[in-house]
Amino acid sequence: MSATTSRRRMKALPLGLMATAALLLTACGGSGGAASAEVDLGGGPATAGTVKAGALDGMNMTFASWGGIYQDGQMAAAVTPFGEESGARVLSDGPMEYAKVQAQVESNNVTWDVVDTDSNWALGQCGKLLQKLDYTIIDKSSIPEGLASDCSVPAVQYANVVVYNKDKFSDGPKTWADFFDTKKFPGKRAVQGNDAGAGIFEGALIADGVAPEDLYPLDIDRALRKLDTIKGSLVYWMTGAQSQQMLEAQEVDMAVIWSGRAFGAVENGAPFEPAWDTGVVNMDVLSVPAGAKNPKASMALINYYLGKEQQEKLSVETSYSPAHVDAKPQVNENGRKFLVTEPEIAERTLVSDFAWWGENYAGVLEKFTAWVAK
Incomplete structure (x- = not known):
């Protein structure tokens, strides 16, 4: 059998619709907290790479990943622009340690709103240390077939x-x-x-x-x-x-x-x-820890991260391959290899x-x- 025919894929889940009602979100403790606020993420179908302007004004969030050039690229390509458009103050933390995720969840003091983890670990923690994703907020229609799961979507x-x-x-x-x-x-x-x-x-x-x-x-x-x-x-x-x-x-x-x-x-x-x-x-995948204080805001960040433009820039910044089927990153000859x-x-x-x-x-x-x- 050829390498192509031996490529294994999991069945993808159907795309949901964006929540149409205003969502009550409480602030995350990762950056010191903020007062509870009603925010409107907008109506209609979710669209990857977008967030309603000012929807998360004054909210504090924390994105945790592996550090180095990779996390710098994630911040530049998606996380920081998300904060600028949504109004959220998003801090960068890391490097990722699974023991820290476990400690936060078990102590009911979750300070990481979105975490970048290995897919193997994430799939084993779905419904345990990680919560199910809300696909009415996250548009996964452009994720390669089989790469999204109940609790994670591909980061790269x-x-x-x-x-x-x-x-x-x-x-x-x-x-x-x-x-x-x-x-x-x-x-x-x-x-x-x-x-x-x-x-x-x-x-x-x-x-x-x-x-x-x-x-x-x-x-x-x-x-x-x-x-x-x-x-x-x-x-x-x-x-x-x-x-x-x-x-x-x-x-x-x-x-x-x-x-x-x-x-x-x-x-x-x-x-x-x-x-x-x-x-x-x-x-690598993006997930939301169980007990995250602002799960809807976390979903909004993940949805933004999955946009075509964000994924293309991420590849240019890091050389890792995009998780958007239409992304065509403009990388140099070495990067393309x-x-x-x-x-x-x-x-x-x-x-x-x-x-x-x-x-x-x-x-x-x-x-x-x-x-x-x-």
Whole structure:
């Protein structure tokens, strides 16, 4: 089966309509709070990328994400303009820590109004630490099919992909089998060591002979046995910034890395090339913590973030791929090499089974953490 036919998608939900009545919103404590106020988000169908001018005047909100260039891009492309148009005062906080989300929800003191998280974690927390989204306020009609769920919408699309030092290897590694071939391609390989998600596990199974269409449910024990064969060549990165620095300093010969961080390294002169036949597409998502003090305002921010113009600017700012089907970001040549929505890249990649990961993420993380520590 081709990579295209093995791309897995979840069924999308129908589009709702914008609430027509005025909504009573209470202010968030993230920026010190504000008095309760009635706000009118407007009538008619929701339209992504828009918010009624002044609808949230005087309201305090907090947007939490992963920091660095990514969060700076989110603020510039969507969050800050949303505040300017809606009248809300939106603070930026981070980096994201799931333990902080849990602590806020369990203490009934939620100070983050919208959070950017990994899709695997979010799907596992729907109806628990995260509340269901209101699709009468959020227009998801332009989200790629299968990427919206009850509790999350995509913030960006990206891939975990093998990149290699082209000064050392003029022709590869190109496949997952190559990544695991330390004789043909000797050298240090970097993988994330403090999290578990789509990418290296699918890659290990493909290198061990599993066909892409037969990957799920993943046999994690088999994947770890395959990883055992290259463990002596592995080094671990713990943050996106560290992974990028490893490439820029040429501390490793290849790495499984977020596509946006790989782009950043290449932009800074690192001689690395992506091997797109190894790409496993994933996404960050936007969600609203359970118990958020202004859930309707949170939905309005998410709706604004999903606009075509906002998504295009976000891609230019970060190199991550847009979550709007009509977005055509004007990125440079290097940036286009890392956009997973480019047709010539998309047809070669595998899309993560988000539903499987949502159900199994915690167990995989426990096993992987123990494996790394051995």
